[in-house]
Amino acid sequence: MVLIVNGVKHEVSLEPDVELLSVLRNELNLTGSKYGCGEGACGACTVLINGTPSRACITTIGSVVGKEITTIEGLEKNGSLHPVQEAFLQSDPFQCSYCASGMIMSAVALLNNNPAPTDDAIVTAMNGNICRCGTYINIVNAIKLASNHK
Ligand code: FES
Ligand code: FES
Numbered sequence: 001m002v003l004i005v006n007g008v009k010h011e012v013s014l015e016p017d018v019e020l021l022s023v024l025r026n027e028l029n030l031t032g033s034k035y036g037c038g039e040g041a042c043g044a045c046t047v048l049i050n051g052t053p054s055r056a057c058i059t060t061i062g063s064v065v066g067k068e069i070t071t072i073e074g075l076e077k078n079g080s081l082h083p084v085q086e087a088f089l090q091s092d093p094f095q096c097s098y099c100a101s102g103m104i105m106s107a108v109a110l111l112n113n114n115p116a117p118t119d120d121a122i123v124t125a126m127n128g129n130i131c132r133c134g135t136y137i138n139i140v141n142a143i144k145l146a147s148n149h150k
Helices: 020-027 083-091 100-113 119-125 136-148
Strands: 002-005 008-011 046-049 052-055 068-070
Touching: 002 020, 046 100, 052 100, 083 100, 083 136, 100 119, 100 136, 119 136
Parallel strands: 002 068
Antiparallel strands: 002 008, 046 052, 046 068
């Protein structure tokens, strides 16, 4: 089957019930999406599927054939980071950064839908992304900074 990842078509010869996260990391060498809980509860593996934040660890590849899959590696364009990446880089919100990729992908989806979210809207949108280091306040501030860039 063919997967469209970051605008590039990839032919993969795997069963349709294989999880997307393992294909991204192990077959396509896109290791920005992280394995955390493996059961859809932490958000470390978040990617965009047709623009919607989705947990790659519980998404089968058979369910995303023909859809646009965007990983953290696909945000940079022509050598320039995405404005959300720039804002996170500038505000440096993380400690260990294991949650960073998933947080940024969820933030990108949020700001695509709502360029000027309230604090409550940010908290609601980011609710499924867990940061074990507890840097939530910093992350909200980074998203607010990114929203000002738009
Ligand atoms: S690793 Fe996918 S949600 Fe935790
Ligand atoms: S910075 Fe460590 S899990 Fe978020």
